[in-house]
Amino acid sequence: MNEKGYFVTSTPDMEYGRITDKYYYIDKQGQRKPIQNDCVRALGTGSFAAYLGDSKSIEIRYTGIEVTKTKCGKAFKDGENRALAEGVDAVIDEILKEYEKV
Template identity: 45%
Template sequence: MARNHKYSYRIIIIVTTIVVVFGIAIVFLPKSSSTNDIFLIPEGYEGDIQVNYNVAGAPKLEMEGKFDVIPLRADGTYDTSTPDMEYGLVTDQYYYVDQNGRRTPIDHSCIHVKGNGTSEVGSIITKHQYLEVTRTKCGSWGTL
């Protein structure tokens, strides 16, 4: 009988150890994240896109489902007071938008993600997201 208790304690210790290790892993392992942005690009626009984050007085990004909506101006820029962009798996969607608000999806081969950057004025740090869109040279980024 004492021998059965010895095995029961070992099983309890093993199960408890497994539960604790999984609990620690769930808390401390990085969470999977994604960018989830919808870029609304003026119909016919071709060229550089710049989104500026943490801009005082600018509107916060609006949400459409789980996506942030970025309605670009005619010059391909947008300012938001949202402090930072999202990072992770790029799940962004790109649309041309006509004057009536109708959206036309843009093929991902027509979008070139150029990177991110920051600038600082005093203690204010502004983050920047850079992309490029083309209508005529999709997939041929070496020749733009």
């Protein structure tokens, strides 16, 4: 992930099913430290299509996770105090500008 908290991939579609992802903090020396499961929660998926002009269109599919260092536990995992949703539109706009030159 970049310093803004997101990444972009050219993979055309996500794989669906049971989630078995594992997350790590990586220090400057490249050493990985596992992030506890109760410090990560899934935010769901979404998609949208946009017409870019000149018969060009794009479809973006996305999924979100939220990671905490200080609020780990059942309440966090169950979705209390969810704050990320408001920033999704701004991230999508930034991705369109940077990667699609829109």
